[in-house]
Amino acid sequence: MYFRILKALLLLITMTIPALAQGTKEDPDELYTAHNKGKFFIYWGGNRESYTKSDINFTGNGYNYTLYNVEAHDKPKGWSIDYINPCRMTIPQTNARIGYYISDHYSIGLGVDHMKYVMTQNKTVRMNGYIDLPEDEAGSQFNGTYNNVPRVLTEDFLTFEHTDGLNFVNVGISRIDDLSKYLGINNTDIVQLNLTEGVYGGFLYPKTNAKVMSKTRHDDFHVSGYGISVEAGINITLFRHFFILGEFRSGYINMPDIRTTHQGADRASQHFGYFQKMLSVGGIFRL
Numbered sequence: 001m002y003f004r005i006l007k008a009l010l011l012l013i014t015m016t017i018p019a020l021a022q023g024t025k026e027d028p029d030e031l032y033t034a035h036n037k038g039k040f041f042i043y044w045g046g047n048r049e050s051y052t053k054s055d056i057n058f059t060g061n062g063y064n065y066t067l068y069n070v071e072a073h074d075k076p077k078g079w080s081i082d083y084i085n086p087c088r089m090t091i092p093q094t095n096a097r098i099g100y101y102i103s104d105h106y107s108i109g110l111g112v113d114h115m116k117y118v119m120t121q122n123k124t125v126r127m128n129g130y131i132d133l134p135e136d137e138a139g140s141q142f143n144g145t146y147n148n149v150p151r152v153l154t155e156d157f158l159t160f161e162h163t164d165g166l167n168f169v170n171v172g173i174s175r176i177d178d179l180s181k182y183l184g185i186n187n188t189d190i191v192q193l194n195l196t197e198g199v200y201g202g203f204l205y206p207k208t209n210a211k212v213m214s215k216t217r218h219d220d221f222h223v224s225g226y227g228i229s230v231e232a233g234i235n236i237t238l239f240r241h242f243f244i245l246g247e248f249r250s251g252y253i254n255m256p257d258i259r260t261t262h263q264g265a266d267r268a269s270q271h272f273g274y275f276q277k278m279l280s281v282g283g284i285f286r287l
Contacts, residue, residue, distance in 0.1 A: 032240045032286075033188040036101040036176065040287050041109075043180050043245055045280025047093045049074040049115050055120075056160070058212055060266035063139070065129025065146060068152070072272075075163055077221040093165070095278050105175050111200075113168040113229075113249075115276070119153065119160040126252040127151040131213070139213025156214055160268070162206040170202030176235065192281070194235040196247065201228045204253060210260040210268065218259040218266070225271075226256030233278075241283055249276040 053069040077092035093116050099109030127149050132139040142157060151157070177195045180188050208220045233247025254271040 023059075031187070031189045033178075033192050033237060036104045036284075037104060037283050037287055039101045039106070040099070041056050041243075041282055041284040042098045043096070043243070043280040043282025045095050045245065045278055045282075047095050047113065047115065047276050047278040048076055049093070049117075049277075050275050051117060054269055054270045054272035056156070056270040058260065058266075058268050060212075060261070060263060062133040062137075063129070063131040063213075065127055065131060067151065067153075067158075068126040069127070070125055070160075070270075071120040071123055075118050075161075076205050076213075077209055085243040086159070087134060089234075095280055099174070100204075105177065107174050107176070108171070108235070109198075109200075110171050111169075113166075113170065113276070115168065115274070117162040117206075119165045121155065124150050124152050134223065138163050142213055143256075155211075159211045159212070160210040160214070163209055165209035167205045167207075167221075168229075168255075169201060169205055170200040170229070172200030172202075172229075174198030174199055174231070188237070190238070192237040195236065196231070196233045196245070197236050198231045199229075200251075202226065202233070202259060204255055206255075206258070208258055208260065208268075210258075212260050212266065212268075215263070215266070216262040218261055220259070222257075222259045223258070224258045227251055227253040229276075237284065241285060243282050245278070245280045245282060247276065247278045247280075250274070251276070 051072045053071055055066055055068050056070050057066045074093060094114045097109050097111030099107045101107045127146045130143045130145045131139065133143060139252065175197050178188065179193045179195055183193060185191060185193065203223055204221055204225045204227055205221055209217060211217050229249050229251030231247050231249040233245060235243050235245050237243040252273050256269045258268040258270070260266045260268050
């Protein structure tokens with residue numbers, strides 16, 4: 001799935017570039033890094049996330065309840081060969097982006113933030129709502145009406161993860177500013193230090209691994225909502241064409257339509273904020 005998304009993004013941007021690339025001839029006497037307009041970039045890297053608490057509503061035939069202030073965390077892979085192993089590179093938490101500079105300072109980009117979201121198990125939260133399932137159905141042991149009742153998030157009651165993953169497919173615009181002259185760097189074709197900022201928006205396409213009251217889970221990808229994010233970071237470009245990018249991102253995710261079990265009516269909804277740290281490597285080239 002992940003590679004299909006990247007292939008589609010690459011196709012879209014390569015269709016856009018020819019119209020934008022006109023009139024970008026390079027002066028041979030100038031440093032290659034003096035101008036960005038007309039250049040194409042791509043990067044790949046890893047990330048870590050932290051999430052705000054969220055209220056999660058679960059609905060289905062015979063139940064409708066909300067869990068308040070649910071905690072969650074990411075699921076880091078750590079330093080691993082999987083980041084560059086073509087057969088396993090979608091397993092870690094990763095970021096991928098392709099883009100094109102429409103001017104020296106501004107670029108448009110398409111990307112996928114492959115994050116992971118895991119509800120923290122065995123925490124006590126508040127619960128409102130009701131469960132009224134047939135006695136012979138899984139989950140009927142939790143039948144009752146709940147009004148701010150404490151509920152321990154045990155595995156037989158709920159496991160809830162977006163771990164394959166919390167896929168944020170996004171498009172946006174970013175700005176880059178060369179800081180090299182302030183540091184006394186004259187030959188930016190060898191090393192260049194840049195400040196980056198960006199704003200992105202897009203949709204969430206998670207594969208949610210949830211087990212609600214021991215029901216059989218829904219195990220497929222599903223468009224579940226939307227997200228927005230802002231970012232700032234440092235780009236170190238080396239030998240004109242290669243760069244290391246470190247960024248901080250902050251965003252908001254709203255998913256009103258999360259599939260949870262194999263029964264089509266069963267849904268969850270939640271919204272939360274997140275903070276992301278990202279480290280990537282990439283290349284930049286003039287087409």
